[in-house]
Amino acid sequence: MDQSLPSTLEGCHAELVTLRRIHKQELERRQDMEDELRRSQQLLQLVMDTLPEAIFWKDRNFKYLGCNQKFAENAGFRAPVEVIGEDDYDLPWKKEETDWFRMCDRRVMESNTAELGIVEPKVYGDGQQRWLETNKAPLHDADGNVIGILGTYQDITSRREAEIKLQELNQKLQRQAVELNSALEELQRSQLQLIQGEKMSALGNLVAGVAHEINNPVSFLSGNLQPIQEYVDNLLAAIDLYQQALPEPHEALSGEIEELDLDFIREDLPKLLPSMREGIRRVREISVSLRTFSRADTGSATPFNVHEGLDSTLLILRHRIKANETRPPIQIVKHYGDLPEIECLPGRLNQVFMNLLANGIDALDEASQGRSFQTIQDNPNQLTIRTEMGQEPDHICIHISDNGPGIAKADQQKVFEQYFTKKGVGKGTGLGLTISHQIIVQDHQESLTVRSQANQGAEFTITLPVRIKH
Numbered sequence: 523m524d525q526s527l528p529s530t531l532e533g534c535h536a537e538l539v540t541l542r543r544i545h546k547q548e549l550e551r552r553q554d555m556e557d558e559l560r561r562s563q564q565l566l567q568l569v570m571d572t573l574p575e576a577i578f579w580k581d582r583n584f585k586y587l588g589c590n591q592k593f594a595e596n597a598g599f600r601a602p603v604e605v606i607g608e609d610d611y612d613l614p615w616k617k618e619e620t621d622w623f624r625m626c627d628r629r630v631m632e633s634n635t636a637e638l639g640i641v642e643p644k645v646y647g648d649g650q651q652r653w654l655e656t657n658k659a660p661l662h663d664a665d666g667n668v669i670g671i672l673g674t675y676q677d678i679t680s681r682r683e684a685e686i687k688l689q690e691l692n693q694k695l696q697r698q699a700v701e702l703n704s705a706l707e708e709l710q711r712s713q714l715q716l717i718q719g720e721k722m723s724a725l726g727n728l729v730a731g732v733a734h735e736i737n738n739p740v741s742f743l744s745g746n747l748q749p750i751q752e753y754v755d756n757l758l759a760a761i762d763l764y765q766q767a768l769p770e771p772h773e774a775l776s777g778e779i780e781e782l783d784l785d786f787i788r789e790d791l792p793k794l795l796p797s798m799r800e801g802i803r804r805v806r807e808i809s810v811s812l813r814t815f816s817r818a819d820t821g822s823a824t825p826f827n828v829h830e831g832l833d834s835t836l837l838i839l840r841h842r843i844k845a846n847e848t849r850p851p852i853q854i855v856k857h858y859g860d861l862p863e864i865e866c867l868p869g870r871l872n873q874v875f876m877n878l879l880a881n882g883i884d885a886l887d888e889a890s891q892g893r894s895f896q897t898i899q900d901n902p903n904q905l906t907i908r909t910e911m912g913q914e915p916d917h918i919c920i921h922i923s924d925n926g927p928g929i930a931k932a933d934q935q936k937v938f939e940q941y942f943t944k945k946g947v948g949k950g951t952g953l954g955l956t957i958s959h960q961i962i963v964q965d966h967q968e969s970l971t972v973r974s975q976a977n978q979g980a981e982f983t984i985t986l987p988v989r990i991k992h
């Protein structure tokens with residue numbers, strides 16, 4: 523027994539020593555583990571603090587569980603530990619910003635889906651307004667349940683400010699481009715008017731000059747016709763008397779009289795004079811028409827007889843309406859209604875008539891290509907001019923149509939566009955209808971429209987007010 527006690531004690535002691543050693547080893551191991559853990563935590567914090575992004579994470583109730591140094595400083599704290607347990611509403615961000623953060627957090631956690639690249643404003647602890655690009659992702663436990671949210675963001679204020687500046691600059695530029703564009707259009711419009719106006723006034727001057735020059739010789743002719751008539755009558759009467767007094771003339775004389783065919787002259791000469799008179803009357807008429815056509819506009823509206831304008835324009839275009847080597851003459855069909863004189867810019871209106879009629883002739887010429895003279899004669903080229911009072915009170919309508927090839931549906935929208943032409947180089951400018959449209963719509967505040975079906979010709983309708991609106 524005595525012997526067994528010490529041996530038992532000894533055994534216990536040995537056990538104790540072993541236990542102590544194990545315990546010590548265990549302590550050392552734990553210490554090592556703790557050191558290791560601390561080191562790795564420090565490393566993690568170091569990594570997080572070194573990243574250019576701010577990092578934070580919150581629990582399901584939106585309370586901060588942790589963050590990196592950058593985030594802590596942005597929120598106005600010295601160290602990340604101070605942020606733990608805080609709520610966004612206690613932090614320096616504006617209330618409406620916080621509402622927005624909260625809404626995003628909730629959405630990410632409820633939908634269990636990350637949201638990346640959210641651009642949002644935030645007021646920092648130092649009171650500065652910044653722009654952030656934020657990423658938010660749900661945090662999960664081992665079973666995959668959402669237990670919170672992890673967020674990172676980068677300060678993109680300078681980029682954002684540059685973007686905003688760029689946007690503003692862009693908008694300003696766009697505005698300027700629009701202004702520039704409309705100024706350019708305006709310039710083109712007035713340039714067009716100027717060029718065409720210049721051309722028309724040159725043509726008008728020329729025509730007026732010719733009309734004036736014709737007047738003088740025509741006056742001589744018509745002035746001399748009356749005395750000629752009298753002289754002829756007198757001479758014939760004198761010859762009659764001679765013949766009565768000398769019924770049997772000398773042989774040489776009677777031979778000469780026979781040679782001259784005096785009987786025919788006596789019959790024909792009185793007939794020549796009225797035809798000369800008619801010729802002179804026609805030249806006079808042409809001269810009047812030329813003067814009507816060449817009326818220069820003073821800029822203010824003047825009374826105008828539309829039918830005279832149309833007729834004088836047709837006269838100017840006569841050389842193109844006449845027959846030529848490829849086709850018979852174009853038939854001109856007129857249905858003139860009972861119209862009052864209208865108040866307008868006559869020179870400009872004549873310019874429109876000229877453009878529309880010339881286009882009609884061009885279309886008919888084109889249609890005549892490759893068709894025989896006879897085929898065209900059987901189905902003649904026609905230009906029809908119809909005038910009537912308009913549907914609206916105190917308005918008139920002028921319809922100018924042809925039975926040419928017509929205008930394809932797709933082109934009907936385009937014919938009034940500047941430079942739209944289907945004619946060959948040197949033939950078409952694509953300006954005639956643009957200018958006509960301007961003259962009717964802008965100068966006279968009414969409409970110029972087109973109607974056409976393929977192979978059934980085209981009809982242009984001008985509507986004009988009887989009295990121009992001032």
Ligand SMILES: Nc1ncnc2c1ncn2[C@@H]1O[C@H](COP(=O)(O)OP(=O)(O)O)[C@@H](O)[C@H]1O
Nearest residue numbers: 881885937943944945950951952953954955980
């Ligand atoms: N009466 C018409 N019949 C067929 N096409 C026409 C007629 N009038 C105009 N067009 C079409 O509209 C285009 C534009 O006419 P316009 O502006 O006068 O320019 P341009 O006569 O110089 O071509 C013409 O090229 C033609 O294709």
Ligand SMILES: [Mg+2]
Nearest residue numbers: 877881954955
């Ligand atoms: Mg034309």
